[in-house]
Amino acid sequence: MSQSIGRELAALRQKLDRLPETEEPPPTTLQVLNRSTQERAWQQFFVHFLTPEAPHGLDHAVLEHVLSGLAERMDMEFSFSRFEIEDIRIAQEVTTDAGIPDVIMWVPEEWYICWELKVHASEGHDQTDRYVSVDSFNGIGLAKDDMPAEGHHYVFLAPEAASPPTANEFAHVSWEWFVDELQAFLAASYDAYPARTTAQLKDFADTVRSELTMTEYQENQREMVEQYVEHHDVITEIEAAFDDAWTEFQQTWGTRLANTIETATLDNDSDVSDKYAAVELKMGSGKQRQWTFRQGSPDWSWIFPREWWQRLDTGQPITKTPKPNARVGFLHRLEWDRETAVGDRTLVVYVRNAPSGHEDFYNGFAKRITEATTEIESALSATNFTMTGNKSNIIRGEYEIEVERHDGFFDAYLHALARALNEGALSNPALVEMIDRLYEDTIQNDVFL
Secondary structure, three states, rough: OOOOOOOOOOHHHHHOOOOOOOOOOOOOOOHHOOOOHHHHHHHHHHHHOOOOOOOOOOOHHHHHHHHHHHHHOOOOOOOOOOOHHOOOOEEEEOOEOOOOEEEEEEEEEEEEEEEEEOOOOOOOOOOOHHHOOEEEHHHHHHHHHHHHHHEEEEEEEOOOOOOOOOOOOOEEHHHHHHHHHHHHHHHOOOOOHHHHHHHHHHHHHHHHHHHHHHOOHHHHHHHHHHHHHHHHHHHHHHHHHHHHHHHHHHHHHHHHHHHHOOEEEEEEOOOOOOOEEEEEEEEOOEEEEEEEEEOOOOOEEEEEEEEEEOOOOOEEEEEOOOOOOOEEEEEEEEOOHHHHHHOOOEEEEEEEOOOOHEEEHHHHHHHHHOOOHHHHHHHHOOOOEOOOOOOOOEEEEEEEHHHHHOOHHHHHHHHHHHHHHHHHHHOHHHHHHHHHHHHHHHHHHOOOO
C-alpha cells in the first residue's frame, strides 16, 4: 500500500515539476472591487472611453479607432466617414417595445449600431431577434425607417468562445478583438493622452484579458486543480493520516520532549495534572529544577519552571488559569504556526508574558524587560532568539526542523524544540536568572491585590 502511494505521489510531483514557474499578476481595479465579471461594469467602461464628451481627454480618438476597426471587418458591411465623427451619438440601455439593448450608436439619418454586450451570461430568449424586429428605439426617439436600409448594423460583443447570437443580422464581435484594438490604440498613441486615462484603458484591457484568456499562471492553477482531482483519494488519505498524527502529537509532545532531552527526568509523583508532563531538568548551573510541559492544547503549548506561573493571592505554583496569576514561559503554538512548521520546516518559539493573568504584573514585567534590554540581548547573543519589543511575545526564536536528519517530521520537531530550550534556558543561566529576578521584582513592587 505504501509503495503504491509513493509511486502515485512521485508521478504527481513529476507532473507538477514540469509546470513553468509563474506568479499571480496584481489584480485589476475591477478585480479588487469584485466586479470583474459584471456586464454592467464592462459596459460602463466601454461607453466611457467611446464617448467623446466624457472627461477622459481622449476626445473622439478611441471611438474613431474602434469604428475604423469595425469597418475593416469582413463580417460587417459597415462604413463611416470621418467627417461624421462629430455627429455620432451614444446612448446606454435604450428602451424599445421588445427589450433594452445595451448601447446604441448612431448618426441621424445615416446609420446606427445596436450593441448587445455579454461577458459570461448567454443571450436572453430570442433577445437579438427581438432587437432586429423592433421598428424604433423609443428611448432615444430613433425610428429605423429614418435610416437607409444599409445603415442598420448590429453587434453582439461577447467572448470569442460564446455561443453565436440567434439573429443573423448580429455580427459576433469578440471582447478579445476589442481589447486588441484598445492595445493597438495605446501603442500608437503612447504619451499622447492623460496618464490616468491611459492607465485606466490598460487596466480595463487587462481585466478583459484576465477574465477571458488564460494566463500562464491561470493555466498552472487549472492544471494543479486537475491533478488534485485526479489524485484526490491518495491526497485525502495522506492528509487524514497526518491530521491524526498531529492530534496525537498535541497530546504527547511534552512527554516525548522530556525523553528527547538527556538531562530531563519525568516526575510521575508530581502534583501537576496527569494531562501535562512534569519534568525535572538539570540547568546550566548544575541545579535540578521542576518544569511543566503543558501538552494537550491544540495551540498554547507552554514550557516553564513552576515558579514562573503562580497564583498571586497565594503564591502557589499552578498549571491552570485561576486569577489573579502571573504567567511567563517558553511557548510554541502548534496550530497557529502549523503552516510555518510543516510548510517552511521552521519552528517558532516565544518567551511570553501572558496578558490575561493580572494587568499590574503584565505591564510591570514588560516594563522591566524593556529596562533590561541590554543585559537580555547579551544573554541571547549566541542563540537564535531575539527581543521583539512586544509586551506579550517578548522574545522570539526560529529553529530549523531538520527532517532529513531525524526519524520523521515529529522527531525533527522535538529536536528543534530541544535546541530552543537548551539555548534559551538549560545552557543559558544568565537569561533564566534574569527572568527569575524580574519576575519576583514585579510581584513585590508592582502588583496590588
